[in-house]
Amino acid sequence: MSPNAIALGLLLGTLLVGVFFAYIYSLKRQNYLLYWTVGWAFYALHYLCPALSPWIGANIVLSSLNHALFGFAALCFFLGAQLYTHHKLWLKPAI
Secondary structure: OOHHHHHHHHHHHHHHHHHHHHHHHHHHOOHHHHHHHHHHHHHHHOOHHHHHHHHHOOOHHHHHHHHHHHHHHHHHHHHHHHHHOOOOOOHHHHO
8 A cells, every 4th residue: 555545544534533523612612622623633734745745746845844734733732631621721832
C-alpha cells in the first residue's frame, strides 16, 4: 500500500472524528468540545500534505505547514483540556 493512500485514510479517519466532536458540541454546547473539534480538524489537515505530495511534490513550505498544523492541533487539545478541567487558560505559555 502506498504512503499517500495511508495518509488519505488517516485524513478521512481523523476528519470523521472531528465531525463526531462537532456533533457532540452541537448537542452539549461546551466550549472544550469546540476546541477539541478544531484540534481534530487541524490534526486531519496535517495529513493533507503527505497525502497530496505525490501530485504536488514535497517542498519545505509544505513540510513547514505540516508541522505548524500539528502544533496548532496540540495547542487546541491542550487548551480544550484546560477548559474541561475548569482551569484558567494558559494562552501565552501555550503559544
